[in-house]
Amino acid sequence: GAVVSQHPSWVICKSGTSVKIECRSLDFQATTMFWYRQFPKQSLMLMATSNEGSKATYEQGVEKDKFLINHASLTLSTLTVTSAHPEDSSFYICSAQTRYRGGGIMASNQPQHFGDGTRLSIL
């Protein structure tokens, strides 16, 4: 089945540090990747959607300058939390999907495949 690898799985760093999280699709081309944030015992909230080679689309309330997303290839997207502070501590999960152009629109016949998440702790 489709495999999405996320790295690192756990990171602890000091306040003010920038942290980069990688999301890789190992056995398929991910034209679209999604980044979610999950607080303890809560649901997933979509942060942004990125299409390969394009700028990410951020959800309302998500600071694009704070959470930098790069999707430069069909197998890799990165999320960089810049100048992280304790309130940025959370569980970050990526997902990936293959889309194709059909009838002038982007379509897909596959659901999103999720990585195992990255637990970020800012001291």
Added chain:
Amino acid sequence: AQSVTQLGSHVSVSEGALVLLRCNYSSSVPPYLFWYVQYPNQGLQLLLKYTSAATLVKGINGFEAEFKKSETSFHLTKPSAHMSDAAEYFCAVSLALTDKLIFGTGTRLQVFP
């Protein structure tokens, strides 16, 4: 706007008992519905999805869900719980497979021996 409501943040069952996790949705158009499972410190694994084909959807690990338009429900069931089923379960809705997923608040399933 679309939304899902998961009734019961915690469900406890005995091993071998029926599992029933409830999900109701709200959507102005025919929805796509999903059930995901999350084990501690892991991402989400797709259990099953409804994409307007058969209303009874069979998934992995013996789970199934039935889409009931009249009740706007998509409850997840499993005839006999295993200890390994203990996890967090999320119901999600989207307009299409390419649309963003809207997740419910999750239901934690505990299975007792």
